[in-house]
Amino acid sequence: MDARELVRSVKVLGTARGWRRVRAAWRRQRADATALPRRGRERARVPGHAQGAEERPGGGVVRFARSSLRVRVSVGGVVFCGWDGAEPEPSYALDRGCPGADPRAVLEPDKDGGWRVVSERVTVAVSRHGAVEIRTPGGLVLRRDLPPRWWDPVDGADAGPRWVQRSEVAADARFFGLGGRAAGPRLRGGSYRLWNTDPKAGFEPGDDPLYLCMPVLMVVADAGTHLVFHDNSWDGRVRLTEGEEGRGSGHDRRGGCELRMDGGPLRSWTVVGTPARVLRGWASLTGAPAVPPRWALGHHHARWGFGSSEEVRRIAAGYKQRGLPLSALHLDIDHLDGHRVFTVDTARFPDLPELAEELREDGVRLVSIVDPAVKAEPGNSVYDSGTAADAFVRDARGREVRGEVWPGESVYPDFTDPRVRKWWGGLYAERLAQGFSGMWHDMNEPVSFAAFGDPTLPRSARHALEGRGGDHREAHNVYALAMGRAGYEGLAELRPEERPFLFSRSGWAGMQRYGGSWSGDVASSWPGLRASLALVLGLGLSGVPYSGPDVGGFTGSPSPELYVRWFQLGAWLPLFRTHSANFAGRREPWEFGPEALEHARAALAGRERLLPYFVTLAYVAHRTGAPYVRPVWWSSPEDRALRDCEDAFLLGEGLLVAPVLEPGVTRRTVRLPRGLWYDTASGAAYRGPGQVTVDAPLSRIPVLARAGAVLPVTGEDGGVELEVWTPVAGRRGSGLVAAGTGDGWERGRLERFTSRMVDGRVVVERDGGGEPGYGVRVRGDAG
Numbered sequence: 001m002d003a004r005e006l007v008r009s010v011k012v013l014g015t016a017r018g019w020r021r022v023r024a025a026w027r028r029q030r031a032d033a034t035a036l037p038r039r040g041r042e043r044a045r046v047p048g049h050a051q052g053a054e055e056r057p058g059g060g061v062v063r064f065a066r067s068s069l070r071v072r073v074s075v076g077g078v079v080f081c082g083w084d085g086a087e088p089e090p091s092y093a094l095d096r097g098c099p100g101a102d103p104r105a106v107l108e109p110d111k112d113g114g115w116r117v118v119s120e121r122v123t124v125a126v127s128r129h130g131a132v133e134i135r136t137p138g139g140l141v142l143r144r145d146l147p148p149r150w151w152d153p154v155d156g157a158d159a160g161p162r163w164v165q166r167s168e169v170a171a172d173a174r175f176f177g178l179g180g181r182a183a184g185p186r187l188r189g190g191s192y193r194l195w196n197t198d199p200k201a202g203f204e205p206g207d208d209p210l211y212l213c214m215p216v217l218m219v220v221a222d223a224g225t226h227l228v229f230h231d232n233s234w235d236g237r238v239r240l241t242e243g244e245e246g247r248g249s250g251h252d253r254r255g256g257c258e259l260r261m262d263g264g265p266l267r268s269w270t271v272v273g274t275p276a277r278v279l280r281g282w283a284s285l286t287g288a289p290a291v292p293p294r295w296a297l298g299h300h301h302a303r304w305g306f307g308s309s310e311e312v313r314r315i316a317a318g319y320k321q322r323g324l325p326l327s328a329l330h331l332d333i334d335h336l337d338g339h340r341v342f343t344v345d346t347a348r349f350p351d352l353p354e355l356a357e358e359l360r361e362d363g364v365r366l367v368s369i370v371d372p373a374v375k376a377e378p379g380n381s382v383y384d385s386g387t388a389a390d391a392f393v394r395d396a397r398g399r400e401v402r403g404e405v406w407p408g409e410s411v412y413p414d415f416t417d418p419r420v421r422k423w424w425g426g427l428y429a430e431r432l433a434q435g436f437s438g439m440w441h442d443m444n445e446p447v448s449f450a451a452f453g454d455p456t457l458p459r460s461a462r463h464a465l466e467g468r469g470g471d472h473r474e475a476h477n478v479y480a481l482a483m484g485r486a487g488y489e490g491l492a493e494l495r496p497e498e499r500p501f502l503f504s505r506s507g508w509a510g511m512q513r514y515g516g517s518w519s520g521d522v523a524s525s526w527p528g529l530r531a532s533l534a535l536v537l538g539l540g541l542s543g544v545p546y547s548g549p550d551v552g553g554f555t556g557s558p559s560p561e562l563y564v565r566w567f568q569l570g571a572w573l574p575l576f577r578t579h580s581a582n583f584a585g586r587r588e589p590w591e592f593g594p595e596a597l598e599h600a601r602a603a604l605a606g607r608e609r610l611l612p613y614f615v616t617l618a619y620v621a622h623r624t625g626a627p628y629v630r631p632v633w634w635s636s637p638e639d640r641a642l643r644d645c646e647d648a649f650l651l652g653e654g655l656l657v658a659p660v661l662e663p664g665v666t667r668r669t670v671r672l673p674r675g676l677w678y679d680t681a682s683g684a685a686y687r688g689p690g691q692v693t694v695d696a697p698l699s700r701i702p703v704l705a706r707a708g709a710v711l712p713v714t715g716e717d718g719g720v721e722l723e724v725w726t727p728v729a730g731r732r733g734s735g736l737v738a739a740g741t742g743d744g745w746e747r748g749r750l751e752r753f754t755s756r757m758v759d760g761r762v763v764v765e766r767d768g769g770g771e772p773g774y775g776v777r778v779r780g781d782a783g
Contacts, residue, residue: 042162
């Protein structure tokens with residue numbers, strides 16, 4: 001332990017709490033030292049030579065001298081590979097279990113004593129030594145997994161196997177994903193840890209890991225796009241190596257990925273195709289993204305430290321008096337009684353249900369923070385009922401595991417137990433009775449404050465894991481996912497007429513089924529602003545389309561310029577929320593001067609105008625898995641220059657947004673995908689692919705519309721109208737509109753509209769024929 005770190009932790013929150021952190025750290029360390037098996041001598045193992053194969057649905061099992069490999073191609077072309085008897089289930093990531101096998105997939109001998117599984121969309125070739133190649137139907141190799149290596153304990157030590165899997169990809173390949181990473185969206189060569197972690201307040205691009213780590217990697221290369229998911233929730237590391245091309249010499253150095261895991265199964269899923277097809281396949285495997293209610297797509301305002309009902313009313317009135325749209329206010333831990341979950345400090349918030357009703361009459365919803373830690377205090381109703389239900393995580397000796405969190409000494413519900421999820425879900429009735437419309441899950445990595453070491457539960461802590469039993473080494477990364485399921489299912493049962501609104505700081509593969517995420521405690525700095533965009537893009541490519549940062553950063557006091565640029569970026573992201581710590585500066589737009597206020601007003605007006613488009617993107621994400629916010633290479637992954645573009649993004653198919661991420665910038669370059677693009681402010685037309693320089697005054701950021709795009713927007717009468725950007729003569733444009741939507745469980749319809757030039761004028765038609773049924777406003781001149 002670093003003595004200086006100990007001194008700092010004692011000073012930060014006062015002597016008593018600081019020493020409790022020391023005690024929590026020592027307690028965790030002691031529990032693991034006594035309960036976890038020590039690693040002694042280990043034996044390295046590789047598969048050996050292929051001995052034969054057995055055909056099974058979707059592929060078969062290839063048997064090696066010291067292991068076996070199960071290859072299974074599903075109906076949608078998704079490939080499962082499992083070593084050493086690993087099967088697709090049990091899995092926290094899969095939505096409805098293992099997808100059906102492709103009945104047309106055939107296992108057949110391959111050259112040099114290997115085997116291959118041939119299907120319509122993909123071919124899997126297994127060499128006689130255990131290397132696995134994923135190939136396109138045309139024979140191009142997208143990925144080559146080298147034979148894996150295990151380290152098994154000897155001398156009877158029951159520590160479980162460690163393993164490493166090395167893979168090769170094309171020299172031109174680019175890496176994306178791995179959940180929420182600050183150093184993205186393109187992931188450079190280096191090491192990335194797979195362990196959900198609270199990095200402490202104020203992270204920037206150099207910090208890793210963060211709160212939401214997933215072994216989900218998207219690889220984009222000239223040969224094609226693929227996503228690989230290693231379905232293993234244990235601690236591990238991914239080391240990426242970027243390739244180098246031989247500049248005509250023919251001696252390319254292939255890119256690589258090395259995955260090391262501390263335990264658990266060696267199994268993976270691979271999806272190939274265009275980026276859109278890849279994420280459609282990923283969503284079909286892990287679940288459709290939840291559709292947030294319409295109000296959740298507006299502007300949210302939060303602060304740790306509102307402090308009282310009067311302060312909340314003051315903030316809401318400030319927005320109303322200035323004519324600024326506001327959809328939701330979020331209450332942080334300071335509204336709770338002694339920071340205890342599912343309680344209210346009635347001295348400072350004596351009339352919470354009445355306050356919620358007042359706000360709702362003005363179109364503003366209340367959202368409550370919910371932390372998993374429960375104060376270990378007899379007389380605390382949540383603790384008492386949880387104790388009666390045997391709901392809390394226990395150690396190897398059967399005692400409640402205790403940690404130090406905001407309420408003080410706390411215990412942790414075991415969300416990997418269905419009984420506990422049911423119990424916890426019922427507790428949200430108290431939040432609904434207080435008038436809250438949505439839930440914000442925090443501190444669910446899970447966190448236990450510690451003076452040193454890992455700020456979480458002992459790795460030896462015991463979990464139900466759906467009845468299989470296991471410890472925190474396996475449960476840690478899926479803890480927040482299981483908490484999200486408990487909350488989502490509880491809210492759906494308690495208020496069946498409304499879709500739940502829930503977002504979470506931590507999670508794992510499949511969390512999109514229950515809601516979205518946000519950045520966590522990003523630093524109030526220009527690098528923090530850049531990290532905000534990286535996180536949203538990376539999460540979208542990992543299957544979580546609804547996310548956003550703390551606008552302005554969490555930790556400090558942004559300058560008016562930084563606040564405005566962050567606010568402008570946030571207005572184009574799915575979750576648009578200002579938020580800050582109680583020790584940081586304010587985040588209300590009027591706190592930054594009259595000029596910043598007017599620029600924020602313009603950004604808010606733009607967001608309100610685009611709400612029908614955001615609603616449509618939410619339904620598109622639910623149906624197809626496509627994120628609202630997409631990298632600029634989304635429709636042109638073969639364009640290498642676009643693959644390296646990290647400072648702009650597509651919003652759906654129709655818009656390209658180029659935020660300002662550096663101080664003092666009033667003009668910036670924008671790299672365009674192919675086609676014709678209009679500057680939505682000036683109307684100027686630019687043809688891609690290529691790079692253009694456009695104005696970026698402090699009053700706005702550059703936004704370009706694709707020629708032919710049909711965008712649903714809010715008209716002057718408050719209804720939906722179609723904004724159509726003039727298509728190029730002889731070419732059609734298109735767009736989708738979500739119709740028949742509400743905040744209930746309505747399925748909603750996605751209607752497609754096309755645009756084309758006829759005799760010099762723009763004609764808009766509904767697919768299947770007929771008039772659009774909406775007002776139409778044409779913009780842009782293709783010249």
